[in-house]
């Protein structure tokens with residue numbers, strides 16, 4: 001008889017995200033008490049050698065070379081999708097039909113249509129679902145949300161958000177699946193803009209309309225097998241947005257901003273103050289309040305490592321910082337709580353659909369050169 005408080009994870013994909021998620025499940029019980037406790041039951045992938053090594057290294061009890069096997073297994077309660085975007089919908093719908101709870105990497109799908117079919121499937125099956133927008137779960141971002149909800153920076157007028165990487169700045173950097181529209185749906189847009197869209201939806205509110213442009217600077221790249229391949233996705237996407245609450249925003253996502261390895265940053269300006277966050281300094285939040293006395297005004301730095309800060313008490317004493325991997329642990333905590341109490345914590349597939357609608361609206365705008373309503 002297996003322990004009822006344990007839930008079996010079946011994770012598909014074992015590369016970068018597979019590693020981040022595996023680590024999160026493994027370390028979660030170390031830091032947090034959750035209603036149910038994850039157990040690393042099986043990992044799935046196609047290359048048996050790589051899979052076997054990954055399973056051993058990351059502590060998985062077993063592996064399957066066909067993800068469908070996970071759906072057959074009674075000891076798997078949650079399917080975690082860390083595969084290229086093209087397979088998200090097929091796996092999620094089949095898993096929901098098999099009664100498995102779901103967590104899926106972003107972007108949720110290749111299109112709004114696909115995303116909606118995934119949402120429909122999880123709702124019909126009554127399973128718990130989440131999408132992995134991990135940056136929401138940095139304590140400083142959660143703290144920013146609390147400050148905004150308390151009205152500390154007043155009515156929000158602006159957000160300016162960027163997500164800048166540079167791994168494609170070198171025209172000789174090799175062709176990978178993320179550069180193939182058939183496998184990824186879009187390029188930087190779905191990969192990075194999706195994250196800042198999520199942060200904006202979380203902190204500012206729902207989008208109303210967008211106008212944007214997308215560009216591919218290096219149109220051919222060489223794959224590892226020596227073949228030149230066409231890059232048919234964007235290297236960069238930039239857009240302006242109006243929000244339903246009257247705020248406006250600018251967004252920039254790129255993989256060709258030399259010197260920026262993973263610069264996920266935002267600044268939000270309200271009529272009583274401003275908030276700034278920079279992932280590469282993720283434990284700190286910059287806060288400016290307009291009613292600070294004259295002569296004392298300026299951005300102050302809040303180290304979000306005190307026990308009053310979200311998630312911080314689970315880790316270390318004040319001042320002992322956490323990192324990228326902990327955003328996944330915090331997200332996994334929410335997932336476990338959702339499963340034990342029977343709800344789908346945000347961001348869930350509904351957020352995934354709304355995010356995808358913004359992504360697709362920007363794409364439409366980039367094609368026709370005009371504002372598009374996000375409906």
Ligand code: SOE
Nearest residue numbers: 016106165191192195255262
């Ligand atoms: C690659 O650009 C990538 O791994 C993204 O897919 C992740 O979502 C981001 O967090 C880091 O960069």
